[in-house]
Amino acid sequence: QPEFVSVTKKETTNKDIRQLYYVIEEKDRDEAIVRLLDKEEPTKAIVFCRMKREVDRVAELLQARGINARGLHGDMEMRERMEVIKGFRGRDIDILVATDVAARGLNIEEVSHVFNYHIPFDPESYVHRIGRTGRAGKKGTAITLVTPLEFKELERIRQKVGTKMEYGFVGAEGEGEENLTERFLDALREQDIDQEAVKIYETLSEEMAPQKVAYKLISMILEKGVLESRGEGIGLSKEEVERLMAMHGVEEKPKKGGGRRRSGGNRRKSGGGHRR
Template identity: 50%
Template sequence: MQENAQTNENTTEEPVITFDSLGLKPEILKSVKFAGFTAPSPIQAQAIPVVLAGKDMVGQAHTGTGKTAAFSLPALNNMKLDGSVELLVITPTRELATQVSDEIFKYGRNLGVKTVTVYGGSSYKRQLDLIGRGASVVVATPGRMLDILKKGMLNDFAPSMVVLDEADEMLDMGFLDDINEIFSYLPTNRQTLLFSATMPQPIKTLANRILQEPEFISITKGETTNTDIEQLYYVIDEHERDDAIIRLMDSEETQKSVVFCRTKSEVDRLSNVLSNAGYLANGLHGDMEQRQRETVIKGFKNNSVKVLVATDVAARGIHVNNISHVFNYHIPFDPESYVHRIGRTGRAGTKGKAITLLTPLEFKELQRIKKKVGTSMAHAFVPSKTDLRETTIENIVKNIENQKIYDEAHKVLDKLKEDIDEETIMFKLISMILDKQDIKGPSNIGIPADKIEAILARAGKRNDSRGRGNSRGRGGYRGRSNSSGGNRDRNRSGGGYRGNRSSTKRHRD
């Protein structure tokens, strides 16, 4: 008997959490299924019951984990839909405000929920008019929301739930004073939720002030970066940045990527370089008009833009799915920026890759970021022309194997066979494909293996002398060693590509 009881206990499985089991209304469940969700993410499974119960909450989770659904689904479920604004969501950027508003509308469409986006650069009258027509949800940026409240433009504005989304990004962008002032205009009898990827002290202080006995939910497991993101770094000379970024894009199977730059002028220059290299690239920075920004982001979402070149501030809050790669053209100034940058990929349970370029002089900055965020980065070598050609041949073989055969193909073959034997025909056709795979740039890019070993050894000695043990933070080697680093083509102006490469290789259209 005792043995049987032990067996039964060991085979007992924890109940599987589904959206159906969370107590949401049928109309919301219908929208969830229409959106393609099969099961709640960890933050959704933990947060939805708390929000449904009417409790205040602090949610700490990486970007891309489904935070919008985590608060909006239960918020929509609890709405009275009496024609007043019941939910206010504050986001750091106009782009994120638009995306959150679109998502909430999608989840609430079967309930007839109306959402309005409020941000600077657009007409006050239109935004206020839309709210007055019975909006249940307002998604706003801090500056415009505070302006509207201070001027008394909204009558009887008393949302029963307020959400701060991406609170740490709002802190980084200098909105903390605005946030504090906004809450002075809001009713004290409300439910307040705060979501943040990181929890610096100012965010903790804000949470203590605006929340009442909140529940704390964290799915970060003590790490600051997403484990679904593979992180690599490449050590190069300063003049090789353009060559390196293009060679890596050529070698990686990028679907959609973001390249982060430090300055607006660098964004403009690099987006032109990548466009000339045959990539569907466009830039995004703070000096652009709002209409331009919206056009670029729309293009990035619908795949007419495959490479978004952006500054940190411009890209904050851009949550677009299916971003396969993030490239750091320069290593960021601080660890928090690194976390925010690479969080654009590896979203919603998908795998992503973050690639950072740095020079030997910037190696200490890399060590500082690794220590601060507790992340694991692997060193890799930029593929040589020989490496890339081998990869290209493998891809050609796969493409030929998967190529659909058209009915007209036999006509072409029959005509060719009148003058050429079949083996020669095949060689000529394959050579035509290879002609279009021209690999630009120097043969080898980046610091060769022997010099990298010396850099890592010096870094290890510095760590040992500071009492950090024997770990050198190498994170392992990836790729092939470019040990023959001395034979590089140095005659290219600025390392950039000039001229049209639209006839080059795969994944560019």
């Protein structure tokens, strides 16, 4: 008569942590993490990997992209590990790429973001990982990359932890709010006027002010994600994720623009600055 005990209870994650997930293809995982770091602009961040060799490879990948990153895992000598942690606590290292060795006991208040390069093996690990951000009353962001095949595991963690996660889309490299506005204006200028649109506008103008009609139409276009689908983005579209959710019985709809919010923080390239 075995008894199963779980230490991961409902709502065990910090409510000050905004949790996002991005559904991507396996081949796009590296590019996704680079673009998300560029988009989110964390003050300090931890990128969690499952295996030690992944830590070394991802750290080298980020360094090659001009990101001030270092790896941390159990195969490193104690002196080297302490050196990396000291640098991360200070201003020498911005991005820490680590195994779950950094998921417990590492208390650094300045960590604004946690990235799960790979989804953790169990709900408890997820809770400990994302708990590295949102400390001392500060807000934090936790982002998880999953493939369609891993989506079931993500849903298992979400149900076990009882937490709320939003879906995001990894946009084109360098894409920001300004880029979206420019593309919207360009598309609007090039759009031909359909006669059916004229009839609809005439009907709407009798019910509300022209300015309100314009606001509502623009909001509808942005909500549908029409412009985002034209970019060189990474990952599944909103409609594909909705189908994936339906397949696994998830009722919550993905939120448009998940992960678009940018947090503050000055980026420094290695050797005098953080970003390329």
